[in-house]
Amino acid sequence: MNKAIFFDRDGTLVKLVWRDIKNAHTAPWNREEFEVLPGVGDALQKSSNAGFKNLVISNQPDILDGFIQPEDCVYFSFYLMTTFAIEDIFESYRRGAWTYKPNPGHVDIAKEKYNLDLKMCYFVGDTWKDCVCAALRDIPYVHIGSNNPIGPVVHRSKSVAGAVDWIIADDNDEV
Numbered sequence: 001m002n003k004a005i006f007f008d009r010d011g012t013l014v015k016l017v018w019r020d021i022k023n024a025h026t027a028p029w030n031r032e033e034f035e036v037l038p039g040v041g042d043a044l045q046k047s048s049n050a051g052f053k054n055l056v057i058s059n060q061p062d063i064l065d066g067f068i069q070p071e072d073c074v075y076f077s078f079y080l081m082t083t084f085a086i087e088d089i090f091e092s093y094r095r096g097a098w099t100y101k102p103n104p105g106h107v108d109i110a111k112e113k114y115n116l117d118l119k120m121c122y123f124v125g126d127t128w129k130d131c132v133c134a135a136l137r138d139i140p141y142v143h144i145g146s147n148n149p150i151g152p153v154v155h156r157s158k159s160v161a162g163a164v165d166w167i168i169a170d171d172n173d174e175v
């Protein structure tokens with residue numbers, strides 16, 4: 001069986017963008033705004049070298065809301081998968097869908113597709129939806145950023161680089 005790290009995309013691997021009209025941060029809405037956070041590429045290479053499959057699980061509601069062109073979202077995934085050590089990207093578009101976090105549908109799909117042992121997996125994210133999604137499948141959750149995770153957290157880190165270093169150390173600790 002295989003082990004994986006599930007990564008959230010926006011706010012975890014990719015920089016969020018502030019929107020006055022929403023009074024909130026959101027995903028990038030076009031190619032000019034799309035920016036991978038510092039240290040992410042090296043961190044993904046490290047976890048891949050440590051034997052983890054890097055799998056991205058992302059909610060993308062802004063497409064149906066008309067803020068993102070579908071072809072731009074395809075481009076973002078194409079760019080991420082061809083530039084970094086990412087094995088697969090799972091996107092969900094409709095709020096409430098069984099694959100839309102916090103629902104764990106994409107974890108279940110990934111488990112079958114990649115023959116994963118979820119007990120050897122980790123989840124890295126920046127919001128409560130990631131935290132609850134991980135908790136629903138008993139996956140240790142590492143939280144980055146300053147949002148309140150609302151749920152069990154095994155570690156907190158400022159960045160994906162810190163999260164991956166902690167995970168590799170924790171994984172090596174297991175007997």
Ligand SMILES: [Mg+2]
Nearest residue numbers: 008010011126
């Ligand atoms: Mg996020």
